[in-house]
Amino acid sequence: MMCLALSRGSIIKDIEGEDQKEEEKREDCEICFEKVRELCESQKYRQRLEKPEERILPELQDCVSLLIRSTKSSCDLAVKHPLFWNELKKFEFIAHFSDYVLQFKEDTIIEASREFKKIDRSVCNWGSRIHPDLYFCLSQEGRYHYNRGSLRDLFRIIRNNGRHFQSLPERGRDYFKNDFLAYISYFLERFPYIVLFGYRVAEEYGLFSKKLFKDAFDQ
Numbered sequence: 001m002m003c004l005a006l007s008r009g010s011i012i013k014d015i016e017g018e019d020q021k022e023e024e025k026r027e028d029c030e031i032c033f034e035k036v037r038e039l040c041e042s043q044k045y046r047q048r049l050e051k052p053e054e055r056i057l058p059e060l061q062d063c064v065s066l067l068i069r070s071t072k073s074s075c076d077l078a079v080k081h082p083l084f085w086n087e088l089k090k091f092e093f094i095a096h097f098s099d100y101v102l103q104f105k106e107d108t109i110i111e112a113s114r115e116f117k118k119i120d121r122s123v124c125n126w127g128s129r130i131h132p133d134l135y136f137c138l139s140q141e142g143r144y145h146y147n148r149g150s151l152r153d154l155f156r157i158i159r160n161n162g163r164h165f166q167s168l169p170e171r172g173r174d175y176f177k178n179d180f181l182a183y184i185s186y187f188l189e190r191f192p193y194i195v196l197f198g199y200r201v202a203e204e205y206g207l208f209s210k211k212l213f214k215d216a217f218d219q
Contacts, residue, residue, distance in 0.1 A: 137172030
């Protein structure tokens with residue numbers, strides 16, 4: 001009888017412990033939901049989320065899917081989602097991601113990722129979406145070659161010309177009215193999937209735990 005009582009007490013304790021954990025998870029999710037709601041309703045984001053531009057739709061849909069899952073980890077990710085990054089932060093992510101990928105042989109990071117296997121391969125053919133005259137400037141008048149069928153090189157061409165914007169040929173800078181933000185917007189509008197794709201690959205490889213990414217993006 002004593003063993004039975006002890007077993008029963010142990011089971012009740014376990015159940016109460018599980019209930020407490022579930023309650024804590026629920027409270028954590030509510031906190032995260034509240035943070036996301038405050039972000040969405042803030043003056044900074046409200047206008048663009050009420051009438052979202054096409055370029056942020058992939059990020060908006062992905063963020064909503066995280067919230068629907070209603071887990072602690074998914075809600076945490078929603079708060080830090082690139083949907084809430086400004087253009088400069090998105091460029092910095094592209095540049096950091098490109099620098100990381102360049103350390104490895106082609107086809108070993110992006111093309112080997114689970115995320116790459118999910119996408120429509122037509123998005124890799126980015127060269128057709130950039131005017132030939134502009135591409136000529138972005139390649140420093142033909143001195144640099146980029147594979148216009150490789151996402152790795154799309155990240156690289158954005159990174160290289162952003163990091164050295166003032167070194168672009170004058171015709172190239174004139175295309176953006178010599179405005180770096182206009183340069184970033186140009187690529188985000190033409191390739192609205194680029195940041196979200198890189199973000200998912202970075203998560204897959206645990207890049208946000210690396211010091212360079214952690215310091216820059218506070219993940």
